[in-house]
Each structure stands twice: as C-alpha cells, then as structure tokens.
Amino acid sequence: MGTAVEVSGLSKSFRIPHEQHTFFKEYFVHPFRRRTYERNDALRNVTFSVEAGEFFGVIGPNGSGKSTLLRILAGIYVPDSGVVHVRGLLSPFIELGVGFNIELTAHDNIRMNGTLAGLTKRQLDERFDRILEFSELERFVDQKLKNFSSGMLVRLAYSIAIQIPFDVLLLDEVLAVGDEAFQEKCFATFEQFKAEGKTIVFVSHDLELMERFCDRCLLLTTGQVQALGSPREVGDLYREHVLVG
Amino acid sequence: MSATSYPSTAPRPTSGIAYYLRVLRVVGAIDFKIKYSDAALGYVWSVVKPLAYFGVLWLVFAYLLRTANQTEDFTLFLLIGILLFLFFVDAVSAMLPSIVEGGATLRRLAFPPIMVPLSASVAIAMTFCVNLSVFAIFAAIQGVEPRIEWLLVVVLLAELYLFTVGLGLLLSALYVRLRDVSQVWELATQLLFFASAIFYPIGILPDWAQKVAFLNPFVQVMQDMRHVVLGGASGPNDLTAADVFAGAGGRLIPISVAALVLVSALVYFRREGRYFAERL
Numbered sequence: 001m002g003t004a005v006e007v008s009g010l011s012k013s014f015r016i017p018h019e020q021h022t023f024f025k026e027y028f029v030h031p032f033r034r035r036t037y038e039r040n041d042a043l044r045n046v047t048f049s050v051e052a053g054e055f056f057g058v059i060g061p062n063g064s065g066k067s068t069l070l071r072i073l074a075g076i077y078v079p080d081s082g083v084v085h086v087r088g089l090l091s092p093f094i095e096l097g098v099g100f101n102i103e104l105t106a107h108d109n110i111r112m113n114g115t116l117a118g119l120t121k122r123q124l125d126e127r128f129d130r131i132l133e134f135s136e137l138e139r140f141v142d143q144k145l146k147n148f149s150s151g152m153l154v155r156l157a158y159s160i161a162i163q164i165p166f167d168v169l170l171l172d173e174v175l176a177v178g179d180e181a182f183q184e185k186c187f188a189t190f191e192q193f194k195a196e197g198k199t200i201v202f203v204s205h206d207l208e209l210m211e212r213f214c215d216r217c218l219l220l221t222t223g224q225v226q227a228l229g230s231p232r233e234v235g236d237l238y239r240e241h242v243l244v245g
Numbered sequence: 246m247s248a249t250s251y252p253s254t255a256p257r258p259t260s261g262i263a264y265y266l267r268v269l270r271v272v273g274a275i276d277f278k279i280k281y282s283d284a285a286l287g288y289v290w291s292v293v294k295p296l297a298y299f300g301v302l303w304l305v306f307a308y309l310l311r312t313a314n315q316t317e318d319f320t321l322f323l324l325i326g327i328l329l330f331l332f333f334v335d336a337v338s339a340m341l342p343s344i345v346e347g348g349a350t351l352r353r354l355a356f357p358p359i360m361v362p363l364s365a366s367v368a369i370a371m372t373f374c375v376n377l378s379v380f381a382i383f384a385a386i387q388g389v390e391p392r393i394e395w396l397l398v399v400v401l402l403a404e405l406y407l408f409t410v411g412l413g414l415l416l417s418a419l420y421v422r423l424r425d426v427s428q429v430w431e432l433a434t435q436l437l438f439f440a441s442a443i444f445y446p447i448g449i450l451p452d453w454a455q456k457v458a459f460l461n462p463f464v465q466v467m468q469d470m471r472h473v474v475l476g477g478a479s480g481p482n483d484l485t486a487a488d489v490f491a492g493a494g495g496r497l498i499p500i501s502v503a504a505l506v507l508v509s510a511l512v513y514f515r516r517e518g519r520y521f522a523e524r525l
Binding site (some may be wrong): 014071074075076077078089090100101103104108111112113115116117118119120121165 | 259268347351360519520
C-alpha cells in the first residue's frame with residue numbers, strides 16, 4: 001500500500017505583532033520603533049506518517065496545533081521547515097461548517113466551492129443532486145446561507161467535501177455540530193471510505209469516536225508529538241495527562 | 246529547508262488554463278448576479294449609474310456652461326470617458342477588498358488565491374459589456390457610422406483590462422497588510438475623476454500636466470478610444486499619447502507603465518500569495 005502522508009521535522013510558528021502595524025499613521029509617528037512580536041510555535045519538529053488506507057486520528061487540547069497541522073497538509077499554510085509529502089488527491093475541505101459565502105444561496109455555494117475545488121461543469125452537474133440529497137437540504141437550495149443553522153452548514157459542507165474525488169480526506173472537528181441522525185449517516189460514509197481504501201486524517205476531541213474508527217492516533221500537545229499508537233493507548237494517555245492535568 | 250509536495254498520478258485539479266477559465270466564468274457570473282439580485286431594479290442599476298453621471302455632466306457642460314462647442318461629438322466623447330472610467334474604478338474597487346473578504350474560503354480551501362480578485366474583475370467586466378449597449382444606442386442616435394478602425398477598440402479594451410487587473414491585484418494584495426489602501430484608493434478615484442480629462446478636453450491642460458496625465462495608461466486608452474471611435478472629429482481635443490510624448494512611440498510610455506504594474510502585481514502575488522491564508 002505504501003504511505004499516503006509523510007511528515008518529517010515539520011515546524012511552523014506564527015509571529016503575532018503586539019500592536020497591529022496596519023496603519024500609515026504609525027509608520028509616520030513611530031518610524032523607528034521596533035515592532036515586538038509574540039512568537040507562537042504552533043508545531044515543533046513533528047514527524048509521523050500515515051499509511052494508505054489508514055484512518056488516522058489527531059487528538060490534543062485546544063491550541064495544540066491540530067488545525068495548523070491539517071492546514072499545512074491541505075496546502076493552505078506554508079511550513080517554516082520540514083517536509084510534507086501527500087500522495088494522491090487531497091480532499092480540499094478542511095474545516096467544515098464555514099468557508100461559505102453566507103450572502104449566497106446554497107445552490108451558488110455548491111457551484112462556487114465545487115468549481116474552486118476543481119470540479120468540471122459536467123462533474124458538478126452529475127454530483128449536484130447527490131450533494132443536496134445527502135445533505136437533506138433540497139427544500140433550502142435557493143435560500144441564502146445566512147439563514148442556515150450551524151448544523152445545516154456542516155451538513156452542506158460535508159456533503160460537498162465527499163463528492164469531490166479524493167484519496168486523502170482531511171476532517172477537522174466535523175461532527176461537533178451535526179445532529180445524531182446526520183452523524184450516523186457520516187459514520188456510514190466513513191465505513192464506505194475505509195472499504196474503498198481511502199486515507200482519512202481526522203481531528204476530534206471525541207475519544208469514543210477515535211476508538212471507534214481510527215487505526216492509529218497521534219497526540220499533540222503544544223505543537224509536539226506526545227504519543228503515537230493505538231487509539232486506546234493514546235486515548236488513555238490523553239485522559240491521564242491532559243484532561244486530568 | 247522546506248518543501249510541500251503533492252505527487253499524484255492524476256493532474257492537480259486546481260491548476261491549468263481550463264481550471265482558471267472555469268472558475269472565472271462560474272464565480273464571475275455568481276458575483277455579477279449577487280451584485281444586483283437584492284435590488285428591486287436588478288440589472289437596470291448597472292446602466293443607471295453611468296447614465297446618471299452622464300446626465301449631470303452633460304447638463305453642466307453642454308447646457309449650463311456651454312463649453313461643449315469646444316468638442317464636436319461631446320455626447321459620445323463624454324460617454325466614452327464615463328464608461329471607461331467607471332469600468333476602471335469599479336473593477337479596482339471590487340478587487341481591492343476581495344482577498345480580505347474572501348478570507349473564509351481561502352483559509353479552508355487550497356486554491357490559487359489570485360482567483361478571488363480575478364473573479365471580482367470578471368463581474369465588473371460583465372457590467373461594462375451591458376453598458377456598452379448604452380453606447381451603441383447613443384451612437385445610433387447620433388448617426389455614427391461604424392468604421393474598420395473600430396476593431397482597434399478590442400486591443401485598447403484588452404490593454405485597459407490588463408492594466409486594471411494589474412492595479413487591482415496589487416492593491417488587493419497590499420490591502421491584506423495595510424488597511425489604509427482602501428482609503429487611499431477612494432481618494433485617488435475622486436482626484437482621478439477630475440484630473441483625467443473625462444468631461445473636458447485634455448488639450449486645455451498645460452503641457453506639463455498633459456505629460457503627467459498621459460503617464461496613466463487609463464488616460465492613454467481613453468484618448469485613443471475617442472480618437473478611434475470618433476475618427477479624430479474632435480479636433481484639438483483629440484490628443485493622444487503619441488502627440489504629447491513626441492512621436493508615434495509615445496504610447497510606449499503609458500503602455501510600459503501598464504506592463505510594469507501588471508508584472509509587479511503578478512510577481513508580488515507569486516511571492517506573497519501563499520501566505521495570505523495565515524495573514525487574514
């Protein structure tokens with residue numbers, strides 16, 4: 001099968017200026033004042049690999065670098081150092097729920113997101129009804145998304161994401177907002193992807209979900225790899241060290 | 246050392262000319278639609294705006310001040326200026342905030358960020374095409390006969406579009422870092438409206454001011470357009486870059502300015518574009 005995702009020595013830090021320097025006035029008033037930065041090391045020397053066909057979980061407390069990691073895998077952020085290799089087509093969606101233009105109707109958002117993600121007109125036409133059907137939002141297709149609930153947005157986003165051809169699917173906290181019926185529907189697609197040999201990298205806080213689906217889990221704390229192993233082991237470690245403190 | 250690579254047997258679906266054209270068509274059409282979809286009069290507004298400008302300026306200069314006799318064809322002369330100016334300003338103004346406003350999509354979907362401002366420019370180009378029908382009606386009323394030289398209009402519009410896109414890309418990228426850009430641009434459009442010989446003949450400016458004005462590719466295109474469409478009937482007001490910068494090569498000066506703006510915008514985008522998602 002081979003590896004689907006290979007990450008070695010990956011580091012990423014963000015410089016957060018203490019005072020946003022976005023106004024001309026400050027250049028004129030304090031032209032020589034040195035700007036001070038808060039350095040936030042989101043990821044530090046992260047190394048791991050994901051086998052093709054694996055369901056890979058990433059777990060960690062808030063601010064541990066999970067989303068940054070996924071964004072780098074998705075090609076949205078640029079790593080400071082380290083190497084990232086993704087083999088196969090990457091699903092374009094990362095954080096479900098948002099990423100839409102809420103002034104547009106569901107219809108236009110599906111067309112816009114699908115096209116930006118690389119679907120041709122014919123592919124989009126073929127998939128359009130399937131997207132609506134899976135999301136169960138047919139009645140709302142001509143409504144603007146600003147009138148949608150967060151659960152409806154997640155449903156729409158997930159339905160679009162899985163209709164875009166991929167080998168590697170990146171999911172960030174997808175199921176936090178959806179209702180139970182829709183969650184079960186998503187779980188069914190997880191099983192289907194597993195059967196098809198797709199690779200899934202999955203970020204969640206839900207340990208039960210991790211144990212139910214993941215083959216292996218990665219525990220991130222403060223941007224570093226704390227543990228990598230079976231969901232049960234990593235989950236126990238997470239409960240012990242992170243949740244209890 | 247840093248590298249991100251996505252080796253794949255299938256071609257990346259988010260690159261290539263076909264992908265770019267598809268996105269521009271779909272997203273441009275959606276942008277165009279939402280611009281007017283909430284307005285009761287819809288697309289009519291896209292025509293009302295240039296006509297309102299035209300009406301006021303015509304009233305003041307052709308009727309109240311009676312300066313219109315300096316230019317024959319003042320009606321079409323004015324209309325050409327207004328239509329081109331509104332396209333130029335509206336397109337740059339739509340592109341300028343587009344990256345910042347499109348942040349939600351850029352932070353979640355990996356695609357070339359240049360598509361966001363480019364799509365915004367397409368919607369304005371579509372408005373411009375609608376407005377050309379206004380010009381056609383006025384030209385027909387004035388009994389202007391189409392001539393073979395009109396084919397040059399296509400070349401001139403292409404030059405204006407490339408310059409407009411270059412400026413729009415540059416400002417939209419700078420706006421990510423420096424929010425003052427929108428204030429500066431707003432002021433600049435006001436000044437340009439009065440400084441660009443839209444509603445008066447450029448010949449009444451002193452020589453040095455003409456030279457400055459013709460550094461702007463917009464002014465060069467507008468004057469060339471008037472020259473081509475009205476066939477030089479406007480006499481002394483029919484100045485082009487070639488007249489002002491001594492010689493037929495004079496156009497090269499504003500054309501180089503346009504090329505410089507476009508190239509620096511593309512270079513800046515290539516360098517900075519991949520960091521937009523984390524700066525928004």
